[in-house]
Amino acid sequence: MSSPMSKEVVWDRPEPPSRPSRVPLSRELIVRTAVRLADEGGLDEVSLRKVATALNAGPMRLYGYIETKAELLDLMVDEVYGEITPPPPSAGWREGLRHVAHGLRDAVRRHEWFIDLLSGRPHQGPNSLRHMETTLATVRFDDIDQVLGVVSAVMAYVFGAVRGEITELRTERATGMTEEQWQRASGPYMQRMLDTGRFPMLGKVMHESSDRDPVEVFESGLGYVLDGIAARHGI
Amino acid sequence: MSSPMSKEVVWDRPEPPSRPSRVPLSRELIVRTAVRLADEGGLDEVSLRKVATALNAGPMRLYGYIETKAELLDLMVDEVYGEITPPPPSAGWREGLRHVAHGLRDAVRRHEWFIDLLSGRPHQGPNSLRHMETTLATVRFDDIDQVLGVVSAVMAYVFGAVRGEITELRTERATGMTEEQWQRASGPYMQRMLDTGRFPMLGKVMHESSDRDPVEVFESGLGYVLDGIAARHGI
DNA sequence: GTATTTGTCGATACACTGTATCGAGGAGAG
């Protein structure tokens, strides 16, 4: 049926007997290389051939360490989760969740491609599990269903918000102008659309809205969610 | 730099002089066919060759109507936006936003692939613009920055929540079991991980949490966001 | 020390992708 679902990942595959064929090579090295390539040139730069070339190896060499390309991508995702520091155990639920939220946001800003790998398979790597575990643990409500509901809602907001940020960032990068400048140039199409008068609110947003600091916007939206949780569950 | 950003879409390209070469063909028809294929078999079924074949045409025939594959995908996204009915003008901000949220959720459940096309380019098709316009219009606050902030936060939650739902759905479909059954089988890897005792909260979630109705979960998280907004802006 | 087995590595090949190119062929003008 669907695209990104094919085989189960083998998270704990043992390293093949490291006969020093050319350069030692290892899963870790392959993943790190792939991450570097993706950071530098986007996900397009991550093909088995390109990764292999970056390691002075033939493409098929990688298949000794990795089952399929999808597995490599999953490993890359887990690598990013590994960079995120868990909230301090002393933190309350609110500060804990804020810590997690910003940790994820920062990680995605370092690795934009991460957001493109979200919609596929579930995240079940060890780092991802640890991340989920510590996130759940920071919310010390009695009812486990409440904990799950709260964490899911916050994570949903975080992923959605970060996705929006990255999309906007890419748009600016592609058009070569900031969202604010849109009002002037924006490509003739957008201008024509606005001129039809069918989109007064959009026009207002583009002309009159001040472009706030992205962190502030993120924090503000996160505040809505956390406030709602606090209200619903009595502080 | 990044992958999904290449050329600007031409939303209002005029139809080529419809010389009836074989079957009339048209942008609309091509897009509808692509959507059907994606609905049936996932995004993998949408290749220019496959779409063309479904229309008894050669691949290059499509290029008379479409500049690039990315443009086709953008058009598909806009088609989905076109299915979503705007909130009634009489609705207050809270009901209006709930209407939009559920409209989007329903649309994505009809077209799972939609969620895979989110992380790329911005949505600037006419239907997408209309959707954004009516969504903004349903929040009648004085400050335009507040309106934008509120709508952005809600949309972020919606996209994130829906993405999570689809991911979970795909996981179930792939493993052939419901999230609840995970506790028993779940593939040896997950079991082993839980057995390490390093993930007590995860274990608790998988064993003790009741699997609630997805709509209820979605609505509950949405409630957090809307409550937070109401609290922050004085009902 | 040689012969034989065993196993891994990666060159080659295949099916598929998006799309540039350009010759054939039909529509319209004279």
Added chain:
DNA sequence: CTCTCCTCGATACAGTGTATCGACAAATAC
């Protein structure tokens, strides 16, 4: 009827992920 133009789509190309399998190196047997 002839010539011109212009559109269409077959062919080709560079790229993808990965299956196959021959060659070669290491380990074992004698």
